[in-house]
Amino acid sequence: MMDSLNRPTFQALILATTPTHFPSSFLFPSSTYTFPLPRCIKALSTTSTATLQSSKLSHDYPAKPQWKASIDFKSIKDNKDAVAANIRNRKSHANLELVLHLYDQMFHLQKEVERLRGDRNAVANKMKGKLEPSERQTLIEQGKNLKEGLIALEEDLVKLNDELQREAQCIPNMTHPDVPIGGxxxxxxxxxxxxxxxxxxxxxxxxxxxxxxxxxxxxxxxxxxxxxxxxxxxxxxxxxxxxxxxxxxxxxxxxxxxxxxxxxxxxxxxxxxxxxxxxxxxxxxxxxxxxxxxxxxxxxxxxxxxxxxxxxxxxxxxxxxxxxxxxxxxxxxxxxxxxxxxxxxxxxxxxxxxxxxxxxxxxxxxxxxxxxxxxxxxxxxxxxxxxxxxxxxxxxxxxxxxxxxxxxxxxxxxxxxxxxxxxxxxxxxxxxxxxxxxxxVVGVKKxxxxxxxxxxxxxxxxxxxxxxxxxxxxxxxxxxxxxxxxxxxxxxxxxxxxxxxx
The missing domain is CATH 3.30.930.10 (Bira Bifunctional Protein; Domain 2)
Structure with missing residues (x-):
């Protein structure tokens, strides 16, 4: 592709407490280089005033990204120093510290969401048996409070997920070890x-x-x-x-x-x-x-x-x-x-x-x-x-x-x-x-x-x-x-x- 033009539903960000393992090609695509990661996109000129014209960029993020990239956040965290050096070498404006902070927040918030889901299920199971009216009413109130708290946390989780996705999409692809460093x-x-x-x-x-x-x-x-x-x-x-x-x-x-x-x-x-x-x-x-x-x-x-x-x-x-x-x-x-x-x-x-x-x-x-x-x-x-x-x-x-x-x-x-x-x-x-x-393999189920x-x-x-x-x-x-x-x-x-x- 000449000059500096030198880029549906994606796999969702992993919200489970144990991050999903992505293909090893993300971490080590070949024996000669380290893992590639997304980077802040380099633009394909200032806005045109013609009918076909580039819209002005809002400084406020949209409420929700239109799509999600399949990013391995665990590998970013595990290779923080290499990612940070690559961001510097490319003069990228990606905010790695913010990405890692948001990822940790999302990780802990997901654990809290799962805890509340477990409590809600436990309350629901208790209500299946014979109960005194007062006891049943207490469980109903508990279930209602848990449901409302869970809805609020899940909404926060979605917003946090979206913000993490926006910031992480600005992290650059990794660089071949033989590439000269500089301008x-x-x-x-x-x-x-x-x-x-x-x-x-x-x-x-x-x-x-x-x-x-x-x-x-x-x-x-x-x-x-x-x-x-x-x-x-x-x-x-x-x-x-x-x-x-x-x-x-x-x-x-x-x-x-x-x-x-x-x-x-x-x-x-x-x-x-x-x-x-x-x-x-x-x-x-x-x-x-x-x-x-x-x-x-x-x-x-x-x-x-x-x-x-x-x-x-x-x-x-x-x-x-x-x-x-x-x-x-x-x-x-x-x-x-x-x-x-x-x-x-x-x-x-x-x-x-x-x-x-x-x-x-x-x-x-x-x-x-x-x-x-x-x-x-x-x-x-x-x-x-x-x-x-x-x-x-x-x-x-x-x-x-x-x-x-x-x-x-x-x-x-x-x-x-x-x-x-x-x-x-x-x-x-x-x-x-x-x-x-x-x-x-002979004798092994395909x-x-x-x-x-x-x-x-x-x-x-x-x-x-x-x-x-x-x-x-x-x-x-x-x-x-x-x-x-x-x-x-x-x-x-x-x-x-x-x-x-x-």
């Missing part, structure tokens, strides 16, 4: 591919090239829709279609099922994937007077595809390549570094998404970044792959690799893709589990294995506007024309070069 500048280079092109003439940026070749119209789009919208024209339209179709054909060869997705989703699904659709700095366009939002990435509707389900072990891994339009408010994205197509409010994208077993997510994370690198290498781009630092991971990501390509006209590297392993952060919110298959949460991963295969920037600026010729990379030519009707209109 974006601390990110490390995993790989450098290719070299920047050598030009014997003054280099133009994509805005100048697009104007001379009649490929874009930003002015008309600004009048029609506002700033940071655009029209693609002539060969740029063919180039967008070629990029999408070629990318889909490449990832389908690698076992990905193609999808088109809804582009309006419920706000709760956006939240479950790890984004804050109605926060002050959100990048999500929310629809007024509804519980719906425009998607900022296909990760959201694909993540919701198997919401509240238990998948068969034989179905995994599920690998999808989803085409969608994406909508982002991009607040604060001003200046020359974000001009033209670099940051826009609407764009086309192909997103890869994988549901897999916990022990396989590290393998598939490497597969996703390899696919991205193969795609960009095939197009002859000069790029670097980064292992992103802890403060830049976003809400659900346990680890994230970014790809930044050289953009000669902008005279810098620009992000064109990322690949994230979200472990079970999203699946615990979305309620997506699988039932592991077990090899039959029993069903308990369901476990899947792991989810996402990666950008092609974000069209930034790919167009790369292709125009890297393949420009001295006469102002643009060569089409060879892999794309069959998808452009055999067109090899974009030239000035006569």
């Amino acid at each position: 974006e500048d601390c990110s490390t280079i995993r790989k450098m591919v290719g070299s920047p092109p050598n030009f014997s003439f003054p280099v133009k940026d994509h805005l100048q090239l697009g104007k001379e070749l009649d490929l874009f119209d930003f002015d008309a789009a600004a009048e029609v829709s506002g700033s940071k919208f655009y029209y693609l024209k002539n060969e740029a339209v063919l180039l967008e279609m070629a990029l999408l179709n070629w990318t889909l054909s490449e990832v389908m060869k690698r076992g990905f099922t193609p999808l088109t997705t809804p582009e309006i989703v419920r706000s709760s699904v956006v939240e479950k994937c790890g984004f804050q659709p109605r926060a002050n700095n959100t990048q999500v366009y929310s629809i007024d007077d509804s519980d719906q939002c425009l998607i900022g990435t296909a990760e959201i509707p694909v993540g919701g595809l198997h919401m509240d389900s238990i998948l068969a072990d034989s179905m995994l891994p599920l690998k999808y390549a989803a085409f969608s339009h994406c909508f982002r408010t991009e607040a604060g994205a001003a200046g020359t570094a974000t001009r033209g197509l670099y940051r826009v409010h609407q764009f086309s994208k192909v997103e890869m998404f994988i549901f897999c077993r916990p022990e396989e997510s590290e393998y598939y994370h490497q597969e996703l970044i390899k696919i991205e690198e193969d795609i960009f290498s095939s197009l002859g781009l000069h790029f670097k792959t980064l292992d992103m630092a802890s403060e830049d991971l976003g809400a659900p990501a346990y680890r994230k690799f970014d790809v930044e390509a050289w953009m000669p006209g902008l005279e810098r590297f620009g992000e064109i893709s990322s690949a994230s392993n979200c472990t079970d952060y999203q699946s615990r919110r979305l309620g997506i589990r699988y039932r592991p298959s077990e090899a039959p 029993s069903k294995a308990p369901p476990q949460f899947v792991h989810t991963l996402n990666a950008t295969a092609c974000a069209v506007p930034r790919m167009i920037i790369c292709l125009l600026e890297n393949y420009q010729q001295e006469d102002g024309s643009i060569l089409i990379p060879e892999p794309l030519r069959p998808f452009m009707g055999g067109l090899n070069i974009i030239t000035r209109k006569s």
